[in-house]
Amino acid sequence: MARWAPGARGRLQAAALDLFVEQGYDETTVSQIAARAGVTDRTFFRHFSDKRESLFAGGDQLVDLFTGAVRRSAAHDPVDLAADALAASTEFFPQERREWSRTRTAVVLANPALAEREQLKMVTIAQALAQALRERGVPDPAATLLGRSTITVFQVAFERWILDDEDRPMADLLQDTLSALRQTLAPQH
Amino acid sequence: MARWAPGARGRLQAAALDLFVEQGYDETTVSQIAARAGVTDRTFFRHFSDKRESLFAGGDQLVDLFTGAVRRSAAHDPVDLAADALAASTEFFPQERREWSRTRTAVVLANPALAEREQLKMVTIAQALAQALRERGVPDPAATLLGRSTITVFQVAFERWILDDEDRPMADLLQDTLSALRQTLAPQH
Structure with missing residues (x-):
């Protein structure tokens, strides 16, 4: 089970x-x-x-983890705020949840209406995160860009976390993915 | 009209x-x-x-502009490939389309099912763009991260382009938004 x-x-x-x-x-x-x-x-x-809510009820908890972390963070640098939000989300992805998440994702992806709902949930989380960043003084467009980028990092790390041959914890994958994004977009010298 | x-x-x-x-x-x-x-x-x-397709048929053209530009670009740096994709998309947003785009967006946002479709269209475009980047030799996770980030830039620039008091051309807004994203994510020195 x-x-x-x-x-x-x-x-x-x-x-x-x-x-x-x-x-x-x-x-x-x-x-x-x-x-x-x-x-x-x-x-x-x-x-x-x-x-359907038995599959998606976790989304609200995830929003609270992301936005609560931004609100309470001691950081001031916008990317540090985002990194704290990502770190807080790991509470939602302990090792004992991994197999459940794999199965849940397979069910969601097999049903187009559920897959769409999952994507839309991510858009909502990005918007909530951008709003939390604004409330911490991050101006636009940085708040909007960073809110969406943080969710991009989260999604890519999560897709990695549920791979069959992946055993690193979510925290490591989030950090690596955030670094990869910053590296990818860094100006060439 | x-x-x-x-x-x-x-x-x-x-x-x-x-x-x-x-x-x-x-x-x-x-x-x-x-x-x-x-x-x-x-x-x-x-x-x-x-x-519904009378509102969304443009999405396929947009995919073709983004991916075609990546395929034909003389650039090798991944972000330059993305910048070429963004530049190519401006063909779709001439000044004479601006008022139409404002009205279309108002109609789409007023109808939750249409707004959802718009968001899902953007996810599809990000996936197509990531695939085009992969075919140009950009490895993962950079290709996935850059595909999604490019669409984030596009969406933020487009939301700006259709503001009532905005008169800069789409090309300028795309460039500014890409710069803002890179600046936001740049490591602090």
Whole structure:
């Protein structure tokens, strides 16, 4: 079972993911998910508004990790603020979540509507991050550019993190990817 | 009339946009668009598969401009390849298109489903651009990072280009925005 988080919420997410893999996303009902998790439909709806949310509910936590880190950071340099946001996001990607993330990504990519929702979620996170940077005094266009670039770094690192042959922790991959972006865009001397 | 391009195709796009503004996107039919443009429904469908495509058909041209420029560029430095792609895209944004683009963007942003499609189109363009960079020998992750960053630059410059009080040409805004991104991410000395 693709479980990674404790409690009814984590059990429901794991049950949903297992059923999506076993029988397909479109074919799976909330009642089936609740039954597999050993809870009532009502308990499911206390945690998620619908079956899709069992896959995407984490997005809000990710926004909070990114923006909270920017708000609380002791840094002043804009890129250091972004680096702190990326570092804070690693809390969401412990080693024990890796297999769950691999399976979740496979389910999302296999369904065009889910893949689109995932992309749109990333756009929303970039906008929230840009706003947090503005509130820390980063002017535009730097705040917008840095918000989007940070999410680009995050996405590329995450795609790496879930590769089958990859075992470095998310924190290392984020740092390497941010460095690679800065290196790629650095003026030639 | 928000016309900017000649011929039946441009007339259909202008008629569609006018009707979307006057009576709403959802309320507008293909037959109304064809009638407004003075052509038959059949002529409409020779140019566009549905009314939505009258707003989004330009995306394919934009992909071709970006990727074609990378393929033909005399540059070797990855960022120079990206800069050539951005420069080539200005062909799509002449001054006489500006008012049309302002109106089109207002229509798209007013309709969540269209706004989502616009965002997803940008993801697709970033992927095509990354692939063109790979084919020019740019390794990953640089190709992926640069493809996405180039589209970030493009989007920020375009949002500037359509502001009411902005009159600089797209080429200048693209150059300024690319410089701003490089400056923002440049290592501090």
